[in-house]
Amino acid sequence: MRFDEERRGILSDLRQFKKLETKILKFADATSVGIGGEPYCFVFPRTANDLESVMHYLISKQIPFWVIGNGTKMLVRDGKIGRVAVSLARFDFQQCTEDKHTVSVKVGAGTSLQFLVALGIKKGLDGVEKITGIPGCVGGAIKVNAGTRLGSISEFVEDVEVLTLFDGTFKIERLKPKFAYRWSSIGPNQIVLSANFKFKKTEPARVKENVSKYLKKRFETQPVNSKTFGCMFKNPPNGESAGKIIDELGLKGFRLTKRIKVSSIHANFIENEGGACFQEADELINYVKDKVKQERKIELEEEVIKLCD
Ligand code: EPU
Helix, strand or coil, X not given: CHHHHHHHHHHHHHCCCCCCEEECCCHHHCCCCCCCCEEEEEEECCCHHHHHHHHHHHHHCXXXXXXXXXXXXXXXXXXXXXXXXXXXXXCCCEEEEECCCEEEEEEECCCEHHHHHXXXXXXXXXXXXXXXXXXXXXXXXXXXXXEECCEEHHHHEEEEEEEEEECCEEEXXXXXXXXXXXXXXXXXXXXXXXXXXXXXXXXXXXXXXXHHHHHHHHHHHCCCCCECCCCCECCCCCCCCHHHHHHHCCCCCCCCECCEEECCCCCCCEXXXXXXXXXXXXXXXXXXXXXXXXXXXXXXXXXXXXXXX
């Protein structure tokens, strides 16, 4: 009851902001894995002004919130969640400038990597094929330095704009993060808002050919039509594939409960077959992690962020 009242108040305040989109939505319908409960509401700022107004409002009223991307690599708890979900999914502007040899691209955090790859095909952005087939959007991808065996997104990043939350306040600043394998120096209290990329120009046809090749492989080797996080673990520092290790332990297709299992196609994915809850996913992830630790003495690290407070 209290939740509903609080929600009504927040929605009515947020609807005073011109053109700001708000929605009542469960995380189960807003994440790639299809799990998670219901926050007060989702808000979808489209511009930096919108975002700043929303942040000022939430902070001044002391309303708890999460800032999220487009919902990949997130495992959210079930039930009613006394928070506002500030989604950057519509924060997806794009600006392109080019000279003879290079193309500079500035994009909002909510721009999908798929869009960047499509732009790469159109403009001949050299190397963009390295991020083919990774789910998610630019903000989250930069924060974790997403990539494939061919390379990572950091190879093309010039600088980024981040929102830093500190002691009940926030500031927006531009910085050049440090990067390593699936890691960046962007901290847990920082959210990527936009990024500047720089690419060398190449033949669009060559990029297109490579992208098609990698996408075909991805469709053959990953459960692309299921509800998943994408890969759930980082590959370990020894260079092995986490998927291969889990597969070798005989865990492909393994399940603890009815509604969720380790994929039979690629063992670093888990598939929600419909209606799975937070606890089931969490237990399955922990089971796999423990088994790998016991049998192979390797501590796998999750790529998935758990939001359960
Ligand atoms: N393999 C198995 N069994 C499995 C899975 C993989 O034997 O169940 C073997 C494959 O046959 C291959 C090797 O392991 O010989 C490597 O597999 P793959 O090419 O699929 O690469 P990966 O290291 O498992 C990484 C990224 C993926 C990305 C692929 C494609 C990580 C954690 N994952 O997977 O990224 O799509 O390369 O290049 O780095 C993601 O980030 O969500 C993601 C899917």
